[in-house]
Amino acid sequence: RDRTNSINLIILLLSVVFLGVSTQPITDGRLFSIAVGRVQHLHLLAQRLFSDFESSLQSEEQRQLNKIFLQDFCNSDYIITPVDKHETQRSSVLKLLSISYRLVESWEFPSRSLSGGSAPRIQISPKLSELKTGILLLIKANQDGADLFPDSSALQLAPYGNYYQSLGADESLRRTYELLACFKKDMHKVETYLTVAKCRLSPEANCTL
Secondary structure (H helix, E strand, O other), rough: HHHHHHHHHHHHHHHHHOOOOOOOOOHHHHHHHHHHHHHHHHHHHHHHHHHHHHHHOOOOHOOOHHOOOOOOOHHHHHOOOOOHHHHHHOOOOOHHHHHHHHHHHOOOOOHHOOOOOOHHHHHHHHHHHHHHHHHHHHHHHHOOOOOOOHHHHHHHHOOOOOOOOOOOHHHHHHHHHHHHHHHHHHHHHHHHHHHHHHHHHOOOOOOOO
């Protein structure tokens, strides 16, 4: 009973943080809609930042960066995710939520390097934090007492190599390109997983990707 009461209290507190003060009933459908909307905003923001950065490069710089950078070599690739859309569709709601949580969490530290300068960049870290809170709330509401994160310290991924050290101009350019490309890639993944998980709430819905 104590464990159940604790979980209920956590859900209530997270609801206040994620939803704010509201008279509307808290439902899985509403929580999913908010979470999907927030990750869609982050994905669009990631696409915009990456596009703006590419536009600032010389054509030769773009060609070289596209040539040397592999998008399957991101910091978050240590997180096991579905290999294709078919596996995504077969995955349980709880699995998709837990993967999404880990992906968002993996950007808490690197996002600090994306948060300087323009107004859109300043939004990244707080919006990631809000999204993480929302996904955790959905996990708490959907799990059956299982501990999905038995060793939370193991989920803390290292920063992107020596990104935060002093780098030469060319190396710094490459690292910025890598960071933005990986951020865009991971936000696309989270958007896909949350959209499929939300679709599962309706038994008659067609959740084909």
